[in-house]
Amino acid sequence: MKASTLAVHAGKIHEKDYKPVNSPIFTSSTAYYTHEGECQYPRYYNMPAQESVVKKIAALEGAETGYLYSSGMAAIAAILGGLFTKGDHIIFQSDIYGGTHFFITKELPKLGIEFSFIDVNNSDALSATFRANTKGIYIETPSNPLLKITDLEKIAAFAKTHHLISIIDNTFASPINQTPLHHGIDVVMHSGTKYLGGHSDLIFGVVVASKELVGKLKEHSINYGPCINGATCGLIERSMKTLSVRVHKQNENALWLAEHMERLPFIDKVYYPGLASHPNHDVAKRQMKGFGGMLSFELQATEEQIIRFMNALQVVYPAVSLGGVESLITSPVYTSHVKIGKEGRTAMGIKDNLLRMSVGIEDAEDLLMDIQQAYKRI
Numbered sequence: 001m002k003a004s005t006l007a008v009h010a011g012k013i014h015e016k017d018y019k020p021v022n023s024p025i026f027t028s029s030t031a032y033y034t035h036e037g038e039c040q041y042p043r044y045y046n047m048p049a050q051e052s053v054v055k056k057i058a059a060l061e062g063a064e065t066g067y068l069y070s071s072g073m074a075a076i077a078a079i080l081g082g083l084f085t086k087g088d089h090i091i092f093q094s095d096i097y098g099g100t101h102f103f104i105t106k107e108l109p110k111l112g113i114e115f116s117f118i119d120v121n122n123s124d125a126l127s128a129t130f131r132a133n134t135k136g137i138y139i140e141t142p143s144n145p146l147l148k149i150t151d152l153e154k155i156a157a158f159a160k161t162h163h164l165i166s167i168i169d170n171t172f173a174s175p176i177n178q179t180p181l182h183h184g185i186d187v188v189m190h191s192g193t194k195y196l197g198g199h200s201d202l203i204f205g206v207v208v209a210s211k212e213l214v215g216k217l218k219e220h221s222i223n224y225g226p227c228i229n230g231a232t233c234g235l236i237e238r239s240m241k242t243l244s245v246r247v248h249k250q251n252e253n254a255l256w257l258a259e260h261m262e263r264l265p266f267i268d269k270v271y272y273p274g275l276a277s278h279p280n281h282d283v284a285k286r287q288m289k290g291f292g293g294m295l296s297f298e299l300q301a302t303e304e305q306i307i308r309f310m311n312a313l314q315v316v317y318p319a320v321s322l323g324g325v326e327s328l329i330t331s332p333v334y335t336s337h338v339k340i341g342k343e344g345r346t347a348m349g350i351k352d353n354l355l356r357m358s359v360g361i362e363d364a365e366d367l368l369m370d371i372q373q374a375y376k377r378i
């Protein structure tokens, strides 16, 4: 079945007495004890509501199974702490989510796990960074905030040659636009807080992979306990039924906006993988089914005007996070990339006048008009 069908139906719990359309929400944190098998308990990741949501996400990603976590960061912590051990070395894409970067630099040294940050699209840098104790490679594509694309098949091939576990943060693409397991990547994680939840009202994370790799996460996950309860699972299931329609509309809006914004005289540059002008457009076309709802642009404005511009917007809302039905805008200089400093940002190609937009499901013309009226006011 195709993604739009799976988003609605996969994982549904078939309750035999009442035969409801929706999965029933079992609020119970325990169930009838039998002497065979494992006890039912939420922290064991085996309650029906958890399993139902995992089945839906695994079906969309083409994975065997997975686990749900209390946040995207909890999922990342489970992957890095559960699949790797003291003395291992992991290669990370340099431009990854700020929170992940912070986790790696603060927490991995405590675990005795070594790491390198590199431009993973540079094959020479990849080979030069590989060590005898390298066990994993971790990427994120499209990246934040410049929407750079990492070639999934190249990374998967490198990982296979060197027997590494390859991991991707697939949050920006969502499984509607990109299914990395089909390109040979081993482990997919999402901050479900973004597109999977989709209404800016939930926080959760998910990891999907083979039964073997997910099995390896089990002990770590049970020990640390970053699980979620049944009521939240019910909200996730409800939200995810519309994942495909939401993401298709976001793709369509973002592409239309990117094309129109590229022609506005007061915008210097638009970063969107769906544009022919994007340096990785060909790779994006090969590995993505849609180009996503995230775009960035450089506005002809001073720092002070940028703030006034964001406040003058009437529809687009200045707020961090992304993936919801409403359009949001942020200045990476003041939010995600503040800790990196101006020099670091310049090295990464992030200018002071860069703005990042999470395009929602509103009417695209209204969004464009909002940008035009706000610019007039500054």
Ligand SMILES: *Cc1c(COP(=O)(O)O)cnc(C)c1O
Pocket (backbone or CB within 6 Å): 071, 072, 073, 074, 097, 099, 100, 140, 169, 171, 172, 191, 192, 193, 194, 203, 204, 205
């Ligand atoms: C938000 C985000 C995370 C962290 O997820 P939380 O749900 O906030 O813990 C990780 N990766 C990416 C790409 C994100 O956007």
